[in-house]
Every structure is written in C-alpha cells, then in structure tokens.
Amino acid sequence: MLGRQKRTYRTCSFLLDAVTAVVCLEAIYLALLYASPLWQRSLSYISGYPFRFQGVAHLTDQGWLFSVILLCLFLSLWTNRFYAIDFFADRRKIVFAAAKSTLVGLGLVTVFFYFFSIINVNRSLLFGFFGLFGLYLTVKELLFRRFVIQRRFKANPLRALLLCPTTELDILCTRFSQTDHASVHLEHSLTNVDELADELSSGKYDLVLLGNHPDAQRAIEIAEEQGVEVWYRANFLSPLLARPEFDEFGGEPIVVFSTVPHYEGKFFYKRAFDVIGALALLLALSPLLAVLATGVKLSSPGPIIFKQQRTGWRGRSFAMWKFRTMIAGAESQQGELAQSNELAGPAFKASDDPRVTSFGRWLRRYSLDEFPQLWNILRGEMSLVGPRPLPVHETEKISAFRDRRRLSVLPGLTGLWQVSGRSDIKDFAEWVRLDLEYIDRWSFWLDMRILCQTVPTVLSGQGAR
Numbered sequence: 001m002l003g004r005q006k007r008t009y010r011t012c013s014f015l016l017d018a019v020t021a022v023v024c025l026e027a028i029y030l031a032l033l034y035a036s037p038l039w040q041r042s043l044s045y046i047s048g049y050p051f052r053f054q055g056v057a058h059l060t061d062q063g064w065l066f067s068v069i070l071l072c073l074f075l076s077l078w079t080n081r082f083y084a085i086d087f088f089a090d091r092r093k094i095v096f097a098a099a100k101s102t103l104v105g106l107g108l109v110t111v112f113f114y115f116f117s118i119i120n121v122n123r124s125l126l127f128g129f130f131g132l133f134g135l136y137l138t139v140k141e142l143l144f145r146r147f148v149i150q151r152r153f154k155a156n157p158l159r160a161l162l163l164c165p166t167t168e169l170d171i172l173c174t175r176f177s178q179t180d181h182a183s184v185h186l187e188h189s190l191t192n193v194d195e196l197a198d199e200l201s202s203g204k205y206d207l208v209l210l211g212n213h214p215d216a217q218r219a220i221e222i223a224e225e226q227g228v229e230v231w232y233r234a235n236f237l238s239p240l241l242a243r244p245e246f247d248e249f250g251g252e253p254i255v256v257f258s259t260v261p262h263y264e265g266k267f268f269y270k271r272a273f274d275v276i277g278a279l280a281l282l283l284a285l286s287p288l289l290a291v292l293a294t295g296v297k298l299s300s301p302g303p304i305i306f307k308q309q310r311t312g313w314r315g316r317s318f319a320m321w322k323f324r325t326m327i328a329g330a331e332s333q334q335g336e337l338a339q340s341n342e343l344a345g346p347a348f349k350a351s352d353d354p355r356v357t358s359f360g361r362w363l364r365r366y367s368l369d370e371f372p373q374l375w376n377i378l379r380g381e382m383s384l385v386g387p388r389p390l391p392v393h394e395t396e397k398i399s400a401f402r403d404r405r406r407l408s409v410l411p412g413l414t415g416l417w418q419v420s421g422r423s424d425i426k427d428f429a430e431w432v433r434l435d436l437e438y439i440d441r442w443s444f445w446l447d448m449r450i451l452c453q454t455v456p457t458v459l460s461g462q463g464a465r
Contacts, residue, residue: 164211227408302328325360345428346397386412
C-alpha cells in the first residue's frame with residue numbers, strides 16, 4: 001500500500017478517535033451523573049456484589065480534568081506508535097496494541113494525578129472511560145481491516161502495467177510476485193514502449209510501473225497524456241505536465257508522476273461532498289422530479305429516463321441517466337443530422353435538433369433533464385463537478401491522444417464548460433482546454449465556485465440547447 005494512502009487513513013483515524021474519545025468521556029460522565037442508582041442496582045443484581053459508584057463533580061468544577069485524560073490517552077497512542085501498525089497485521093497484534101496503548105494512557109493519568117496530589121477524581125469515570133474507549137479502539141481497527149482493507153485493497157487492487165528493459169523483466173516480475181503488495185496487482189508487462197499507448201487506451205490499467213527503461217521519458221509522456229499515474233523506480237525525470245511526488249512502496253522509494261491533483265485525502269473529501277450533496281439534492285428536489293417525470297411521460301410516448309453509454313473515469317463506460325428530451329429511437333436518427341452539427345470536433349450539438357420534443361426543449365433550456373445524474377453520482381460514476389462525459393461513440397472519434405487526459409477524473413454534472421458558455425462554445429478543442437484547466441487547477445474551492453456559478457447560468461438559460 002502506498003505511504004500516502006496510509007497517511008490519509010491515519011489522519012482520518014486520529015480525527016475519528018478524537019471525536020469518539022470526547023463522546024465516550026461525556027457519555028460516562030452523564031451516565032454517572034444521572035443514572036448512578038440504576039447502574040448500581042443492575043450491576044449488583046447481575047454480579048451479586050454491592051456496587052457503589054462515587055459521585056461526580058460538575059463539569060464547571062472538574063472539566064479541566066477531561067483535557068488531562070484525553071491528552072494522556074493520545075500521548076500514549078502516539079508514543080506506542082499505534083497509528084503506525086501495519087494495515088495487514090494479524091488480529092492478536094491489533095488487540096495487544098489497543099490494550100497496551102489504553103493501559104499506558106490510564107497509567108499516565110494515574111501518575112499525573114498522584115504527582116499533583118489530585119485525589120477527588122471519580123475512579124468509575126476514569127476506569128469506565130478507558131475501558132469503553134479501549135473496546136471501541138479494538139473493534140474499530142478490526143472492522144476496518146476486515147471490511148475496508150479486504151474489500152478495497154485486496155478485493156479491488158490497483159491494476160498495474162509493468163514497463164522495463166528485457167534485462168530487468170524477470171527480476172522485477174519475480175520480486176513483485178514474492179512480495180505481498182496486496183493493494184496492487186500486476187496485470188501485464190511490456191518491454192517495448194511502442195506498445196504502451198495501445199495498452200493504456202484499453203482502460204484496463206490504473207498505473208504504470210516504470211523500471212529503468214531507456215525510453216522512460218517517452219513512457220511518462222504517453223501515460224500523462226491519458227492521466228495515468230506512473231510509479232518510477234529510477235532517477236528523477238522531467239515530465240511535461242505531471243506533478244512529481246515522492247512516496248514509498250514495498251519498502252522502496254518511488255516517484256509518482258500524476259497529472260491529477262485528486263490525491264487520496266482530497267479525493268476522499270470530494271467524494272464525501274458528492275454523496276452528501278447528491279443525497280440532499282435528491283431529497284429536496286423529489287417533488288420537482290416527480291412533476292418533471294410526469295411531464296416527460298405525458299409529452300410524448302417512450303420511457304421517462306433515457307440511458308446512454310457514456311465514457312467515464314479512465315475511459316470506462318457507464319450508463320448515464322437523463323430525463324428523456326427526444327422522441328423514442330432518436331439515437332438511430334443521428335447519422336441523418338450529421339450536417340447539422342454546430343460543434344467542430346467529435347461531439348455533436350445542434351440547436352434546432354428536430355428530434356427534441358417541445359417539453360424536452362424546455363427541460364434542456366434550464367438543464368432540468370440532468371437531475372437524474374444525481375443517481376450516477378451516488379453510484380460513484382460521476383461527480384458534482386468535472387468534465388462532462390461524452391457518448392462512447394464520440395469518445396472513440398477523439399483523434400488527439402493528449403485530449404484523453406480529460407478522462408483521468410470522474411465526469412461531472414457541471415464544470416468549467418457549463419459556466420463558460422456551454423453550447424455557445426463551437427470548438428471541441430476549447431471544450432477540452434477548459435476540462436484540462438479544471439484538472440490542473442482543481443481544488444475544493446474551485447468546485448464550490450463552479451457550483452455557485454452554475455445556478456445563475458442554468459436559471460438564465462445561458463448557452464443552453
């Protein structure tokens with residue numbers, strides 16, 4: 001597993017643990033403050049031992065002790081390198097590390113209170129908190145490794161293409177097979193860089209493992225034109241577009257050349273925003289969607305939802321959903337309208353398309369036909385913001401190999417193209433330029449700016465067809 005993936009998980013894990021620790025401490029405090037008699041009777045009945053809980057002081061009197069307890073706990077987790085445990089460690093090691101870190105934290109708190117002669121501390125609060133948090137820590141780590149690691153990294157490993165000289169091929173393949181990388185699967189190997197472009201065009205690979213190949217510079221240029229990451233194991237090179245990032249894999253230093261700024265942590269935040277935003281929009285707009293669906297059904301015969309194969313991330317096709325705006329069977333008639341195409345390039349746009357229904361033209365004017373794509377976003381096939389996905393048959397007509405880099409990110413419901421004029425842009429090259437500008441400049445705030453600009457653009461019907 002890549003070091004940057006580990007750092008992302010450790011950061012998220014720490015934040016989750018910090019929030020959970022506060023919640024656990026507060027829960028134990030409230031339970032002792034308001035439910036001590038009930039707990040005493042229940043435990044006495046179960047065990048036959050007369051339990052007596054010490055009363056707790058109000059937060060205003062001893063609230064500062066909570067900070068000491070939490071500080072000692074996370075100091076123990078840090079000194080015991082709990083977050084540095086290997087992702088593929090066995091369960092006994094995980095349980096031992098969680099128990100050790102929790103007990104050391106309890107010991108640090110005890111030493112602190114003894115050293116400063118703090119005697120009015122509720123022992124039930126102290127032992128209850130560390131016991132509850134230790135249980136949570138163990139269960140969380142075991143569940144993470146059982147579901148996240150197994151399902152994401154082992155069940156769905158990154159698919160790698162190895163490119164290296166003939167003299168290194170057997171050595172590297174043997175070394176890769178003898179090491180349990182788990183998160184990466186070597187799909188194929190090449191020694192001739194001339195075959196690389198055709199292999200990457202198939203969309204089967206997530207990365208290129210590049211050895212000390214004499215044509216390494218050319219290999220990187222081919223990969224970056226399609227937005228495919230390169231893991232280089234040799235000397236540093238000078239890519240034209242990709243940003244280099246040092247990392248480690250299998251105990252060896254590597255340099256990652258990536259044209260896509262969606263690194264693991266940032267991509268996680270973007271995906272979380274996509275899911276929350278899509279769910280919120282679906283719930284808020286559900287009455288409007290029902291009205292639009294009724295309008296589509298009554299306006300012309302045919303299905304309500306139009307599904308079309310579009311080209312998504314890494315060139316992989318998916319079924320994109322839209323409200324139907326054309327007559328049934330419109331796709332089979334597109335060839336007859338080739339002379340009406342107003343866009344220079346492989347994409348098709350016609351302002352007076354006779355296949356569009358009257359209700360569909362109104363939907364298109366305000367982009368209301370795009371709302372079903374919120375379902376594609378929830379499925380992970382699209383994002384709220386990104387390059388617009390082209391039909392598969394139009395993608396196959398793209399002649400400039402470098403233009404395929406627009407496929408290196410998830411396609412979006414809206415993007416720079418939409419807020420820059422949409423159908424008023426008559427050249428596909430300008431469309432691609434805007435898509436690549438988005439990819440190279442990507443940030444969370446750029447997404448927010450595009451989303452804010454989309455609303456007035458859509459309401460005004462600017463550039464709509």
